[in-house]
Each structure stands twice: as structure tokens, then as C-alpha cells.
Amino acid sequence: MNRRIINRRLDKAFKILGIASTVFGLLVLVVLFVNVFLEGRSRLTWDFFSSFPSRKPELAGILSALVGTIWLMVITGLVAIPLGIGAGIYLEEYAKKNRLTNFIEINIANLAGVPSIIYGLLGLGIFVRYLKLDRSILAGGFTLALLVLPVIILSTREALRAIPFSIREASYALGATKWQTVRYQLLPASLGNIMTGIILAMSRAVGETAPLITIGALTYIAFLPQNPITFLEKFPFIHFTLRGLLDPFTALPIQIFNWVSRPQKGFSTNAAAGIIVLLGLTLAMNAVAIILRHRYQKKIRW
Template identity: 60%
Template sequence: MSNRFEKIARLKDSSFKIFGMFCTFFGLAMLAIFISSIFSEGISRISWDFITSYPSRNPAKAGILSALAGTLWIIVITALAAIPIGIGAAIYLEEFSKKSRLGKIIEINITNLAGVPSIIYGLLGLEIFGRMMGMGGSILAGSFTLALLILPIIIVATREAIKAVPSSLREASYALGASKWQTVKSTVIPSASSGIITGIIIAISRAIGEAAPLIVVGALAYVPFVPNSPTSEFTVLPIQIFNWVSRPQAAFLVNASAGIIILLGITFLLNAAAVYLRIKRTVKY
């Protein structure tokens, strides 16, 4: 009898293993097909001229300078706005707030916010930052909107990282006479930093790819100048790519592929930074 059960169990084991392998390779194969088709179409279009030219009706002369500059502005200001608020909120929720009913409600709502479609944040940003606060379609309005969009991701990731810090470390800190703030500052955050940084970079990578909420806030498509201040009008790479993809001339599709390669390059760079920082800073207990 036991022999039969064992056989069935082994069969289940191996069939699940094959299923799991299939799932893994399916995702990887799709990514490989996508990347190879994008690269074969767009890589030859990438040149210094492509990166340093403004948009044009002539696909061979068109470039991404204003879109790339806009994307970099947006990354920096979104990060500056979202990181302190996100980490601050997470520290409060994990270390200071009492585990009350209100705390639970706040917790559930933050998790829900992470699932709100990005276009909704665009409408919110348009009303609050664009109209009520009078920022119009500026980089500031766009960045703050994206900061709202990624705040829940940062908060959730930071909280998970803080939760993973063993309580024995806190207790040791208190035993040495440290106050709560000193414990948080010198023990909890340094220990959680690799997880926090990973969360931040995943959140920013998401913000880079957004076009819809920025179009709602008032980001443009044709911008023949590099934004020179946070109040300047702007466009970003995803909008430029979206615009090129919908044009009738096939040469614009090549431009779109080249733009996608640049955008992927920025995302990979950020992810590489995340991996590096995580490896470097991981603390073992």
C-alpha cells in the first residue's frame, strides 16, 4: 500500500516540477521574443543624433532629447518627493503607531491604494496640483502625481523591510539605554536599508513607464526644448513612444523601438543599482 502512495506522491512531485519549469520559461521566452524583436528593429536607429535631437515630422531626423530630459527630471523630483514621505509613513506605522483599529483601517487602505489604476491618479493630480495649486502642466505637477502613485509601493516595501528586522536588535538597543528614535535611526533603518532601497527602485521603475496619468495632468507630446526648471512644461519617453507607434509611417515605428531600448536601458540601470546595493548592504544575523 505505502508503495503505491509513494509512487503517486512522486508522480505529483515531478509533474509539478515540470509545470513550474514551463511557467518559468514561458515568461522568460516572452521577454526574450519581445527584447529581440525590439532590438532587431531599433538598435540601428540609436545614435548620438537620435539622443540629442528634438521631435520632428521627418522620422530620420526625429530624436528624443526633450523626452529623455523630461523623464530624468521626473525621476529625480518624483524620488525626492516620494522617498521621504513614504519612508516616514512606514516608520510611523511600524514603529510608533499603536496597533489599533484605526491603524488596521489605514493599513488596508494603503494596500488598496497600490492597486488603484494610474489614470485615476492622473485625474487627482490634474485637480489638486494642476488646478488648485496652480502648477499647470509642469514637471512639478507630473512628479507629484507620480509620487502619489508610487507612495503605497514604497510604504508597503519599507514596512516589510522593517518587519524583517529581528526584535532582538531593538531590545538590545533599548538595553543600552537608547531612546525610541535613536533605536529607529541607528538600528532599525540601517538593518532594513537593503529592503527599503529595493522597494524604492522598484517604485521608481514603475513611475518611469507611466504615460497615461501624465497626459491627463497635461504633459505634452511635442516639446522642442529641454526643460530648465521644475515649473517648465515637459514630455516623457513613454508619451513619445506612444505617439510614434500610432503614426502611419513605418519609419516612426523604428524610432519607437529605439526609444523603447533607451527606456529599457534606464530601467535596467536602476534595477542593476538595486541589486548592487542589496548585495552590498544585506546584513546577516
């Protein structure tokens, strides 16, 4: 009898502990958000977005950092998305169960857990030095692409695995080839989940700092990479160049890191303001991913 009551009380106590543990992280998150917001909001003016970094904190802005981040994301996405989806398709639909496949799988699992700073060293050794891309946007984009590749591969595979085998059977039974089955049935059916994975991977890339610092991304950049498209007054009126890809760059998280590590008070305010922008960016991406996943789960019920 007594034992019962004790058990029930223990059960209740544990439940409260469980809720507390679950909420703990979220509480910290709220504190973080509030703290950053109160600290940084005063700097969130138009000037902050349209100014270059400066030695005077109240004049400094994130223009070059923001533009650099956008460039990086474009390169990272262009490289990592097709390669990641391709690898995912191969491993899930084509690969036979053999030792090579097994090896590739372990390899990807390991790569997903390799610290990001190691990718920075890889980028420094291969892209910056060996391929002589220097500390360019291209070197940074390639480095981040390799970093997010395992994430995209894993989520592509998971998305494909969620499609029932009967869909594949139906397609093959009609005489479709493997690629036709992938292209016309499996990819459209898993697109939502794949997109979710890609957005999450890209949101991770947006906030990555360590690998970019390691490849030597400069922190003081008072100019923008050359625009790919410029309009001219004379024929042919439009000038297209990718020279900007080889320009040095800075990115939002690097700029934040730079400001955090300076002792003057003004810079930590700038850091907080930069963090608000960065958090806004990553959280927006995450929100889109969650909504996308939710909608697709609703739409397709096998």
C-alpha cells in the same frame, strides 16, 4: 502497482509543464527584447539622443523626453522618498494597534492597487487645475510621487520588520529614545532593503505613461525646461532658478507612446529605439536593486 507508475508519470509530466510555464514568460521577454532590438538599433545614433521630436521620423530624437524624465525622477524622488520612509517608520515603529492604524494600513494596501491612470485624474484635478500648476514638471512629479508612495511605504515597513526585536530591546535598554533607536540602529540596519524598495519604485515611475498622459503632458516639446543653474560672465557668475519646474515637459514613455500610435513606418522604428533606451534604464535600475538586496542579505546575518 499500476497506480504507482501512473502517478510517477503524472508527476514527471507535471514537472515538465511547470518548467514550461515558468520559462514561458521569460521566453516572451527574450522575443520582445530581440524584436525591439532588431527593429530599433539602426536609430540608436548620437543624433537620436541629441535631437528634439520632429515631424520627420528620421530627424526625431529623444532629447526633450530624456531630460523631462530626469527632471520628473528628481521631483518624484525628492517628494516620495522622505515621505514614504517617514510613513513606513511611523506605521512600523510608532503606531499603536488601533482602528486608525488599521484604517491607514487598509488604505495603503488599496492605494497600492489603484490603477495608475486614477492617479493621473487626481493629479489633473488637484495639481493641474486646483493648485494651477498647469501641465508642468512639478505637477507630473507630484503625481508620480503619490503613485509610488505606497510602494515605498510597504518596502520600508518590510525592511524594518526584518530587524530582530532584540536590537530594539538592546537600544532601549541603554536609554535610547524611540527616534534615536530608529535613527542610529534601525535605519542603518535596514538601509539596504529600503534602498532596494526605493529603486524598484523609481523604476516603476520611469516607465509610467498613463498618469502623465492624463495630466495632459504634451507630446510635442521642442525645448528644454529652464536649467536650474546657469553660469554668467558677470558677478555673481552663477544664476540659480527653479523656474524650469513650471515648464511643460514630455517624458520618454510618452514619446514612445506618441511614436507607436503613428502609422508611418519610420516612427515605429523610433518607438523601438526609444524602448531600447527605456528598457535599458528600467532594467539597469532593477539590476542594481537585485544586487543591492543580495549583498545586504549576505552581509547581515543575525
